[in-house]
Amino acid sequence: MGKIQSRFSRASFSGTRPNQQSPTSPTSGPALGPNESPEETCILGKTIFSPSFEPWRPPLSQQLLLSVVDQSPVRSGATAGDALRETIELAAAVEELGYHRYWVAEHHSLPNFAGTSPEVLIGHIAARTNKIRVGSGGIMLSHYSAFKVAENFRMLESLHPGRIDLGIGRAPGSDQITAAALSFPKHPNEIRHFPRQVVDLLGYLRGDMEDGHIFSQIQAGPEREPDTAPEVWLLGSRYESAYMAAQLGLPFAYAHFFGIAVEEGPAIAANYRENFKPSQYLSEPKVNVGVHVVCAETEEDALRLAQPRNLARLQNITGRAKGIPTLEESLTYQYTPDEYRFVQQYANVCIDGDPQKVKEGLDEIADMYQTNDLSIVTICHDYADRRRSYELLAGVCGY
Numbered sequence: 001m002g003k004i005q006s007r008f009s010r011a012s013f014s015g016t017r018p019n020q021q022s023p024t025s026p027t028s029g030p031a032l033g034p035n036e037s038p039e040e041t042c043i044l045g046k047t048i049f050s051p052s053f054e055p056w057r058p059p060l061s062q063q064l065l066l067s068v069v070d071q072s073p074v075r076s077g078a079t080a081g082d083a084l085r086e087t088i089e090l091a092a093a094v095e096e097l098g099y100h101r102y103w104v105a106e107h108h109s110l111p112n113f114a115g116t117s118p119e120v121l122i123g124h125i126a127a128r129t130n131k132i133r134v135g136s137g138g139i140m141l142s143h144y145s146a147f148k149v150a151e152n153f154r155m156l157e158s159l160h161p162g163r164i165d166l167g168i169g170r171a172p173g174s175d176q177i178t179a180a181a182l183s184f185p186k187h188p189n190e191i192r193h194f195p196r197q198v199v200d201l202l203g204y205l206r207g208d209m210e211d212g213h214i215f216s217q218i219q220a221g222p223e224r225e226p227d228t229a230p231e232v233w234l235l236g237s238r239y240e241s242a243y244m245a246a247q248l249g250l251p252f253a254y255a256h257f258f259g260i261a262v263e264e265g266p267a268i269a270a271n272y273r274e275n276f277k278p279s280q281y282l283s284e285p286k287v288n289v290g291v292h293v294v295c296a297e298t299e300e301d302a303l304r305l306a307q308p309r310n311l312a313r314l315q316n317i318t319g320r321a322k323g324i325p326t327l328e329e330s331l332t333y334q335y336t337p338d339e340y341r342f343v344q345q346y347a348n349v350c351i352d353g354d355p356q357k358v359k360e361g362l363d364e365i366a367d368m369y370q371t372n373d374l375s376i377v378t379i380c381h382d383y384a385d386r387r388r389s390y391e392l393l394a395g396v397c398g399y
Contacts, residue, residue: 062372064362064397067101068094068390069137069257069290069375072115073312076323076381080114084121086383087114091125094390095132098399102129103137103167103375109178112312112321119152126160135165137253137290137375138235142170143182146197150204150220153230161228167253168201169235170194195244198234202248205229206280232281233288237261242272249279251286254369257377259349265289266368273370290375291365292350295389295396299353305389306352307331309379310343324381355396362397 070090074083091102104121107113115121118136126134139149149166157164170191180187203209204220206229234245237255245252252272256265269287276285294309296302307330314335315321325333335343351361366372376393380386 064366065373066099066394066397066399067103067133067288067373067375068099069103069105069377070115071105071107071113071377071379072121073379074112074114074323075383076325076329078323083114086386087121088124088128090383090387090390091132091134092128093387094394095129097391097394099132099390099394101133101135101165101375103135103165105137106140108182109175110316110321112316112324119149119156122156122164123159126156126163131163133163133165133231134160135230135233136167138167138169138233140171141168141197141201142191142194143179146201147204147215147218147220150201151222154205154220154222154224157228157230158222158225161225164230165233166205166230167233167235168198170241171236198244198248202232205232237265237268239264239268239271242268243275246272246275246285247277249277249282251282251288253288253290253375255290256349256365256369257290257292259346262349266370269369269371286373287369287371288373288375289365289369289371290377291362293358293362293376293378293389293393294350294352294380295355295358295378295392296385297354297392299357302352302354302358302389304331305380305385306347306350308381309350310347312379313346314339314343324379326381330381355392358393359396 068090070087072080072083072087074080087104094102102125104118104125105113105115106118108116118139122134122136141149149168153164153166200209200213200215203213204218207219207224209216209218231251233251233253234241234248235253235255236242236245237258237260242252242254252269254265254269256262269289272287273285276282278284292309294302294306296305304327308325308327311330311333312321312324315325351358351365353361362374366374376390378386378389380389
C-alpha cells in the first residue's frame with residue numbers, strides 16, 4: 001500500500017502499487033472543461049495575463065462558512081434513483097447541521113453521477129428543506145437558451161423566495177457527442193458566445209435587457225417577487241472565468257476539487273479580486289472554494305473510505321465508469337504505473353483525515369484563497385459514511 005500527504009494538509013491515496021508498465025496514460029476527462037491558456041486570454045474584449053506573483057495571504061479568523069456541492073454519486077450496486085433520493089435526504093440532514101448552501105451538479109453521459117437536471121433536483125430539495133440556500137453547481141449554460149434558464153430559475157425563486165442560487169459554468173459537463181445531442185438539431189453554442197449568454201441571462205433575470213438588444217422587448221416569467229432574485233455565481237477553475245466574474249461584479253466559485261492547475265488557484269482568486277468591479281449584485285468581491293473532503297473518526301478510516309472516490313475518478317476519465325466502486329474493489333484494484341501516478345496527483349488536492357486534521361486542511365485552504373466560504377464535495381461508496389463525514393466536519397467547525 002502507498003500513501004501520499006496532501007499539500008493542503010492531509011490526504012489521501014492508498015492503493016495497490018503497480019507491478020507492470022502501463023501502455024496508456026490517463027488523459028483529462030470530459031467534465032473538466034475546454035483547454036484554456038493560463039498565460040494569455042481575451043475575454044469581454046480585453047486581454048488578461050496570469051499574474052506571476054504569490055498573492056499576499058494574511059491569516060483569517062472567521063468561522064468557516066460551510067456549504068455542500070453534491071454530484072449525486074451513483075454507488076456500484078445501486079441505481080441512479082437511489083443516488084437522487086440520497087441527495088435529497090443529505091440536503092435535509094446538512095440543513096439541520098447548519099450548512100449554508102446546497103448546490104447540485106450537472107453531468108451528462110457519466111454513469112457515476114445521476115445529476116443531469118439541476119433545476120428539477122433543486123425544486124425537490126427546496127421543497128424538502130426550509131432555510132438552506134439551494135442552487136446549481138452549476139448549469140452548463142453553453143448548452144441552453146439563456147432565456148429558458150432565466151425562466152427556470154425565476155420559477156424556482158418564485159416558489160422559494162430568497163433561497164435560490166444560480167451557479168453557471170462554461171465547461172460542457174459531457175463529451176463532445178453528448179454536447180451535440182444536447183443542442184440537436186441546432187449546432188452546439190461555441191464557447192466564445194458564453195460571455196454574451198451570461199450578460200443576456202443577467203438581463204432576463206432582472207428584467208432589464210440592454211437597449212438595442214434584439215430581445216429587449218421580451219420579459220422572462222414568471223413575474224419577479226419584490227426584492228428577490230436568484231443569486232448568480234460564475235463557476236470555474238481558470239483565469240478566464242474569474243476575470244469574467246470580476247468584470248460583471250458577480251461572485252466567483254473556484255472548483256479546487258477539479259484538480260486542474262490548483263497550484264494557480266490562489267493567484268486566480270487574487271486576479272478576480274484585483275479586477276473586480278462593484279455592481280448591483282455585489283459591492284465587493286466574493287469567493288467560494290470547492291474542496292474534496294472525506295472526514296472520519298480516524299485518519300486511517302478516512303484514507304480507506306476515500307479509496308472508492310479515487311478509483312472512480314480514474315474510471316471516469318478513462319471511460320470505464322460503472323458506479324462508485326465498493327471499498328473492496330478499490331482496495332484490491334491493481335493500478336498500472338501511470339494510473340497510480342495519476343491517482344496520487346488527484347488525491348493530493350483532497351483533504352481526507354480525522355476531524356481535526358480536516359479542519360486544519362480547510363483552514364489552510366481558507367488562508368490560501370483568502371475566504372472562509374468553502375463548499376465541501378464528499379464521495380464515498382456508502383451513503384452512511386458520506387453523511388457521517390459531513391456530521392463530523394460540522395462538529396469540528398463549531399456548528
